[in-house]
Amino acid sequence: MPLNKDLKKVMIIGSGPIIIGQAAEFDYSGTQACRAIKEEGIETILVNSNPATIMTDSDVADKVYIEPINLESIEKIIQKERPDGILAGFGGQTALNLAMKLYDAKILEKYNVKLLGTSSETIKKAEDREKFKELMESIGEPVANSIIAQSINECVEFVKENGYPVIIRPAYTLGGTGGGIANNYEELIRICTNGIKSSPIGQILLEQSVAGWKEIEYEVIRDGKDNCIIVCNMENLDPVGVHTGDSIVVAPSQTLRDKEYQMLRSSSINIVRNLNVQGGCNVQFALDPHSNRYIVIEVNPRVSRSSALASKATGYPIAKISAKIALGYSLDELRNSVTRNSSACFEPTLDYVVLKIPKFPFDKFTTSEKRLGTQMKATGEVMAISRSFEDALLKAVRSLDTEINNLENKTMINMKKEEIIAKIKACDHERIFAIAHAIRIGIDIDEIYNITKIDKWFLYKIKNIVSKENNKNKSLVYKMVDTCGGEFDAKTPYYYSCYDEEDENEISNNEKIIILGSGPIKIGQGIEFDYCCVHGVLGSKEAGYEAIMINNNPETVSTDFDIADKLYFEPLQIDYVMDIINKEKPKGVIVQFGGQTSINLAKKLHENKVSILGTPFEYIDLAEDRDKFGKFLESINIKAPKGDIASDTNEAINISKKLGYPLVVRPSYVIGGRAMQVVYDEESLISYMRQAVNISKDHPVLIDKYIRGIEIEVDAICDGDDILIPGIMEHVERTGVHSGDSISLYPPVSLSDDVIDTLVEYTKKISIGLKTVGLINIQYVYDGENIYVIEVNPRASRTVPILSKVTQVPMVKIATNLMLGKKLSDYTYGTGLMKDKNLHAVKVPVFSSEKIVGADMHLGPEMKSTGEVLGIDKELDIAIYKGFVGANLTVPKSGSLYISLRDVDKDEGLLVIKNYVDLGFKIYGSRGTYEFLMKNNIDCEIIELKNLSNQIASKGIDIIINTPTKGNIPQREGFKIRKSAIEHKIPIFTSLDTARLFLKAIYLKRKDVEIDYTDIKEYFIS
Template structure:
């Protein structure tokens, strides 16, 4: 049956809401149009890339329930897609169902209970209790007095959250009664229903997210698990996130996997669901903290990390196809949709902050990280090891951030080190490395920070490797090891007190060259022709030159203040135009939520840092005839021209 489907857009970009909704919407439109459905999209995002498409009807309107009800009536809408518009689309869809009642269009893939649970932790707790699953203890409050009553029951610290928030969810950690009044008033004002949830604090627990899918036949799959290196108490967008999960014992991992499936069944989800857990490291007790029935930054990270065609799959599941029959792109093996992805590499998402830019503008900032999001974007690093992925993620995220200067770390006193270990800031990863250099033990640091000891052993290896490189200049074996674990040519040059070009030439002369590996959902078990790659320093190369006449398009990297969605939109438009002219396109970026990684825009994609050494490595293997670089990368443009590349 042909449906007339309304896709509710993600609205304007904001902190915690980049272009992942727009990128997913573009792919959903592809799948629905191919199935013969008619598409109407409503959005008020001035940089919407999907709304440029000609085969759909676009309605530019403020995203409110009354406006969307009017669209539904005038356009004879029979179904709604809310899973690619973020929490805004979920909230509006729930309001539409309540306004129109039996006359409302069906919401594909979602039930009203899961929409309500995504917005209201008290309602989520009640539903989880029915499913015999543990939830965060919470109380609903409609005023400041009721918030105080709840806090007295739980004892401090507590977390205050808005119910049905305007924009993204706000979570405020409150340490004592003195802070509670202001936090409650702030959260009440951000709530459309003027209500808040007061939660018992679980600060210090380990955060794990499970991304699952379910079809109408009750077949469930785990697409990926993501582990936050930072404990509960730091907003998940500000945390360093790793996939696959590194530190959970397998029995515990399987327990969480089964719990995520139980939640998907209990809410009768037909498509995508992310379930977020908090695990007590002392006894492995856990609670479920959140359900997310829409495509968000975690889903985008899992798609990148696994290579699994998540958006094409959930598009089919939403319209009633099963996992055995869903249509996916022909580059994948026939049974890929039914396959739980296997990874033979590590992906780390690293947050980007704007404290430096704000301070330069004379704005006072608080660099401490807590339950309120402070990051403005994120990058990823991909490698064969945690060390390699972390090194690549750090330099991709903070290539020009003075807070990440080793000189600044050397100047910290011991008291300042302790203070920043207890109260982490944006540059905490360098503080951790510095603490290890000063002789803090792994056990001491794990106790102070509540970060798993596993990661301190990894950081210690990086410290040892940097020291070995510094102590052994022009040693090929040491350089090979350094490159394998992700150290850039630029960092090696600094450690050797040499020029970048000299290090690069020495590496080439000694045959220390990058190889590229594909993101394959089966980790190479089945024959697939995927086109996404990352670099490492091993023997086998899986990427071959695309062709004699190709264009390399460099993305903008992590979103930053002033150049986020607009810059992403421009570079995606460049890629789209080049493809329309028949030119083969190669896209290079390190932001998993960016528009440039829409599969239809590129013949090949590279997930790499955007430093000169990484860009030159891709240029050397692809030999493109044109290189397009965004205008905010002035230093990179200058370096590429110096190296003789054809930059546009």
């Protein structure tokens, strides 16, 4: 038992929606923490607003509250549950900041709740820039020359004395939010103003830049007995100046001499001991490449993105051990989970190289600022393990789910020296490929070093790769991650491939199932697919099979070493996958759960005569091929928007003349609506076709007639003969907005019984016609008369975790068992559409708008949200309110509203605006909207665009409604309006449907309704 025997009930706070800077790593760490506490016989209470995670599954904690993570809801849950302790170190910056609010508001004291693990005093010392600086100076640890500022004048005075460049770091923020490097007065004012606004305490650290120094991280763990170990040290390939989340990172460090390694190791332990951290902690250093001088950059007194990477790199379960320490255990009392017979009080040994590369969203945001700096921009990351740096780097590149298989980027092939030097200086997400091309065309290593300050050791390793690009490698063998360099026998099969002589892979004679993962978190393919993969693994194991996972994402639960019977940390490319299949000889492979990444491997697996479990490949292909699918729908008498495929611009123009505008255009075989647009005229169509990438007969552009109406999403489970539909979700925003960016309602609120009956009938005909076994997702549109099929996904979708939780139907486990031979009749759920539960669930998307500078976040056919939250309640309006609040939108009781509508929306917008006026909102508008409103007897004050940003701040605008005519054009008025809203953190609605729904949240706020916060399982107790 833990030393702290007073703990009977513990609350764990999650991290909320996936946003840039705070992604799937907290699902992984939160899940580990819940399980670690639960196995001690302590009751676990989990609060998290994110429905797509494993940690919000009903069996991870004893009670699960899918509720907004704010002071109001957490206090009410504490009041109801009366936990003895609270864990805030596993939910990222969100949970840490909330814990400090609970502490400062004396809520923890009021309910006699202990903050477990790292104390509030430690958190303040680490997170408050001034207190941290004072502590470092008091213990002799060097920090950069800096000031703590709360005003612009203080910043200006510092620069007068110390000069440029300076780094700005806001206190209590994540992913470098609001920070940056200022090289001149204009940048200083802009970044400092933003930084002060971004900090919850209005405080920034302004420090002399050490950009160009090496950035080194140490992952440390300490217990209450003062045992302190280094789990892993990591080196950023990019020097200081690029956020560590955006940098290529290698473990262990490659360029440090032993003297430097030991110096920073000792410093890390000194810092963590003096901070009195209990649990996992990340320490970041800047090291002068020309001397032994170093400075401490910052400390994260919690598990982090880096600790997830360190855990997967070493096999050491940092989150699990941290949770045990929070309960009172010491490191010497805990076991190493991989060897199971050695102590957890040891420093892992790596006899291999681990390399992380970030995944960026710039394919979605073509107008955004792509230069990498101190504010994080990556949505996710991949990790690769091998025996050499070179091979690890190439494996990581191959894991990124792009067309690139080596360090040769085709867009750079014809670049001359001046162009490639300019590209390297741009310091964007493609710099590694630019460096490789520079070496390829003979640019000297010294010249590249002078521009980048990337250590020459790394540059010479890149040169090695370039010089051997066309060489054939030896056969792959598999080595085990054992945490101890082979000193002890490992009990957990966790493998990586490399080119070597000896193969450590033990192949069993068990019947096996291989589940293909979804790779890195990216817009359009998020944590929901990892959720499905984990349940696929668990379902396969429960059915008596050896479950094998192939994935490369270090942030996720699916790559935890104790989830699958065997884990292969490998690129999801056909050569790597086939090598594993040939060695393991599984009964079959499941491709349904890994999103488009795994579905895209189906064709090559089929060609290699691999057994694909579930829906046969021919029917996966039929659903993915628009032409074949259109003919299939015709054969079963179901309507679809009229459309065609175009391989060039002339074909596209001819199709437009047949169909008429507006049209929906998009490439085939994509996810998340990438590069999808609604075009209203021939000029826009020609422009789209010119910009579209890789158009060919094999990859044509899909062109459909745009149908306006209610969009409906149906997820079904099919056994080949019958279907089960746990629930139907209705989108709030009408067609033209990507389903991932739409607010969705369960159950539907505006569909008649006849429409729902038709949806069920169509879903059954399509599912059985496509020989579906497992999961299928169908998106429909209802225009008031007819129901049309927009698309069919022969796989899991992003709504599967939501429906699984709100209906209590384990959709993925059932689908897995159907693939393995069971029928729906073997279960008690019945067939057809299940009866609606006595609750409403509202999915609200969340956008990482602040991080992607220059991106246009208007709603459209291409997905832009990075995550989502769920509002659940028995009352629809309360569920809506919870959804908006969970998405961090401030719901005002009244205030000021700025409106700019495109002409086609003005008549419809009139009633929406009148509703806001009736609630006491003062109306401001752009010139065109102002004139329209005044003509219709609505008082409005004009704000000219040139004054917009200042007026938004001075007039206290609370909400902006702007419906765009065209998006992604920085010169247009609407783009500038949306940019101002993001800069001032004002809720902006680019769809009238969203603005109309937000009124319900405002009505509720004005009525001061008492809101109940309920464990999701309580909804299902009859």
